[in-house]
Amino acid sequence: MFKRIRSYCLFGIKAVPVSVEVDASQGLPGFTLVGLPDNAVRESRERVVSAIRCIGKVVTGFRTTVNLSPADLRKEGSALDLPLAIGMLVSTGELAVPSLDRYVLVGELSLDGLLKPVRGVLSIAMSLPKDGSVLVIPRANAQEASLVEGLNFICADSLKECVDYLEAGGNSGMCIGGGLKELCSPDACDVPDFENVVGMEGVKRALEVAAAGAHNFLLVGSPGAGKTLCARCLPGILPEMTEQEVLETTRIHSCARRAGDSGGFKPVTARPFRSPHHSASMVSLVGGGTRLAPGEASLAHNGVLFLDELPEFNRSVLEALREPMEEGSISVSRASGTVTWPARFMMGAAMNPCPCGFAMDPKRVCTCLPDARKRYREKISGPLLDRIDIQVSVPPVETKMFEGNPKGESSATIRERVCRARAIQRERFAGTPYKSNAEMSSEKAFRYAAMSKPTERFAIAAADKMNLSARGYYRLLKVSRTIADLRGNGNVEIDDLSEALRYRAYG
Ligand SMILES: Nc1ncnc2c1ncn2[C@@H]1O[C@H](COP(=O)(O)OP(=O)(O)OP(=O)(O)O)[C@@H](O)[C@H]1O
Ligand SMILES: [Mg+2]
Ligand SMILES: [Zn+2]
Incomplete structure (x- = not known):
């Protein structure tokens, strides 16, 4: 039959x-x-x-x-x-x-x-x-x-x-x-809280701005300065996922699970924070392979892809991330056709400034030869750096700051500010495919980062002095827009611009 x-x-x-x-x-x-x-x-x-x-x-x-x-x-x-x-x-x-x-x-x-x-x-x-x-x-x-x-x-x-x-x-x-x-709310118990991070106010603020506008960020500093620690705190200040985002991200994770993984599969209700090891291969980062499974970049969809020790990653693997950073998706071609996975993530990275790690340290002396330092920096291509909106140096915390184990501002408080800034962006981008300031196109950046004439003159003079490329200038506008959103301000002011200019330590 x-x-x-x-x-x-x-x-x-x-x-x-x-x-x-x-x-x-x-x-x-x-x-x-x-x-x-x-x-x-x-x-x-x-x-x-x-x-x-x-x-x-x-x-x-x-x-x-x-x-x-x-x-x-x-x-x-x-x-x-x-x-x-x-x-x-x-x-x-x-x-x-x-x-x-x-x-x-x-x-x-x-x-x-x-x-x-x-x-x-x-x-x-x-x-x-x-x-x-x-x-x-x-x-x-x-x-x-x-x-x-x-x-x-x-x-x-x-x-x-x-x-x-x-x-x-x-x-x-x-x-x-x-x-x-019927979804249960996410339990974020394994995320460290910013209140336990001593000092580092500048870095915390930079991450707050990054979270508020979904900007890519890079932390550069000496070994043990607290870069990895701060980045790991980030999920605690990211806004909640919308229902649409939960479905999108869970769908990708469901495709990635190994057949035979027994046990219940939990929907992804907290923004993913993926930190692949620097030995990651192209397939594990962008997806593909014989199983045709999505890679880390897609698993980080609607969340954060954190690349710790950035220069240690294989250069061609990093270059493969340029496409998703621009498009928000990854296409892998195979004999049987092309598959596309969503991959709209916020990229975070951390690195030392040189092989010995102390080039930016006020108290230690860098022992690297200039040539070695140059080669180390060259491991990360210009175009990749150019896509990172916020670049901050992480100075070591003075030991005396630890006296009495002081508490800082909690992640929950910072998160409230982030959520307010995101709400402003949601309203701004209603009816467009954009969700955050980082995603908006250059001409939109120009439109939304409204400035008074003197402020604009200041922006142009600063960009000129710092030799910013066209993209660098728009990036400056986007970050300034986010800083103004954090203050709840409609116009971008000189203060916002000067803070955004500070987030250019490396590029
Ligand atoms: N500001 C801080 N407050 C509290 N603890 C800190 C701080 N900075 C560093 N630490 C502690 O130091 C440890 C090392 O920090 P972390 O791993 O973040 O350094 P790193 O900058 O990533 O160094 P590396 O360049 O070697 O990766 C952390 O586990 C953390 O416990
Ligand atoms: Mg580290
Ligand atoms: Zn060095």
Whole structure:
């Protein structure tokens, strides 16, 4: 009997409908699988036959042909196990499912018939047509599916449970997605608080401005000055994610999880802070590879990508970040087509000024040869530096500042100011694709950073003196706009400009 089962395959972040067509007929027993399966799909027959045997049914002894359509799309991963198993059961007459057409199945099977989670379920749930279709998934994927409001889905722990639900038909086992309303608020307990950072007022302020306008930032200073510490505090002052952002980011994380990662998958409700090690490869940073998974830059979507020890990163890896920093997305081309992942992140970086680390230290002497210092700086290309709006030097904190373990301003207080500044930007950019000052185009920067004539003269004179490029000048305007927003001021004033000019320690 010929049967068609609906399923989905991932292509980048997109979920593409796939039908698993199974035809089991009398004849010389055999199994043929066509339709561009990858190795994991090809191996699924072994898992499926064993899982089916575990529930006491037999599907061998038939001449079985399976076609995965559309035939020109490469099918990857193990998510087609479940549709294949159900397909073999119905086509051999072992199982009768009322209105089989309304079910869309994904799931990996183990040899003993347990259902294991697969990646990208949120993408699949979001692209499921709202025509009464029912998504059937492993239970470990249930949280993702329930993020889609009104989605009809069935989750099961095993093939047996799934077969029971399908056989009963109707609404048996049916759940309905509740949307984002039921989301718990993020717990940010492992983020250090700015109140425990002694001194460093200038750096804290620079990070506040960076967070307020989503500007890229670079911290340069001696070893042990507190660069990494300050950057790690940053998530504590970033504004909450909107529902749209939660969906966008969770979707990417759902595509990146390894199939077979058991345990519940939590939606991403706090802005991601990704800090890949400097030995990271191109694939792990921008995505791709055989698994065609998103990289760190995409996992940082709507959050922060923090590159500690910036000069230690492979130069070509850093250069690959230029595209997403400009476009907000990454495209990876492969023989089977081009996949695009969203990647709109705030880039943060930290580094020492020279190989020994003390070139900017008032108390220590740098022992590097001028040539070594130059080579060290050249590890980071000009165009990359040019995209970093806020560059600050981090002076070492004087030891006497630590006396009595003084407390500074708390992250929560700083965050309130950041959120107010972001609210102003939301209003400003309503109806445009921009969300923050850092994203706005040059001509918008010119329009929104309104200045009085004398202030403008000051800006131009300063830019002239500092030999700013055209982009550097617009960058100055954007940062000034954010500083004015933090003060709740409509116009950019000389004070805002002079603070923005200070954030150019390195470029
Ligand atoms: N201002 C500060 N207040 C409190 N603790 C601090 C401060 N500065 C540094 N520290 C402490 O010093 C340690 C080292 O700081 P951190 O790792 O941030 O230095 P770094 O600037 O990143 O150095 P490197 O260049 O070697 O990476 C931190 O774990 C932190 O406990
Ligand atoms: Mg560090
Ligand atoms: Zn040095």
